[in-house]
Amino acid sequence: MDGHLDLLGLDAVRAGDATPEQRAHADQCAECRATIEGFRSLAGRLIPARIDVPAEVSRRILAPKRSWRPVAAAAAAILVAIGVWIAVRPSARPMDIVDAYAVALRLRNGQSVEPTWDLNGDGKVDGRDVEEIARRSVALR
């Protein structure tokens, strides 16, 4: 090797990733060794910030994490169910006065009536629901 190590060569020796030729030169050259020692000293004075990590932070980071996928799937299923319910619930149906008549007729004849006609939510379908159907069928919207 001719002459001294260049700056990157000097730093490579300091950092320990020099080539064998660079190391060999540094071993023999007092001037290069002095500069390398100088860089080593500078590096030792560049002190990184020391931040203590609270145990609670570490615990939070290392706590088993729940995957979002099952949660998202459950949320999606609930949304679909709500959508379906909204679409088929009696109040969303277009109601006609004929429905009121048909339900009233079935009630009077003692026939079964779809529980979805329980519009007032009292757990049974009766005359009050018939009145509600009638009211909704003629309501101005």
Added chain:
Amino acid sequence: MDPRTDEELARAWRSGETAAFEAIYARYHEWVVSLAFRFTRNREDALDVLQDTFAYLHRKRRDFDLRSQMKTFLYPVVKHLAVSRARLARRQAPLDPKLDPAAPAVTTDETAALLQGLSDVQQEVVLMRFVDGLDLQAIADALEVPLGTVKSRLHSALDLLRGRIPPNR
């Protein structure tokens, strides 16, 4: 202390071994929080970045393929998260408009004095080399710049730093 290499830990973590994640955390969390502080200049923000970094690592588990040094992989993640947080903090409390959150903050008075006169990019390369102990290729990979650019920045920085070595050494 887990004796496995970073590559082995990364593989184990990818296959779902929680202990591997804990080992990666044990090995790198101090460096991550210190690096985060370099950019945020704020302890609480640095701790938040630490959490965000490992949360990111957690989300990336299935695709976690370590093709470089762990620090090279983590550096841009930490920097991005820290700079974003610092920018947000600055928008909320614009104390010093001269501060550039993308520039590494020197952390002690002595470090500040040593690096005085170096540009932001020179300081960043010097800190990555001298403090983080990264080799030049790792720095280039982490910063996503050509190796020649790193060499050039480091060379000019070393030229300045050489003048600060006490003459009696």
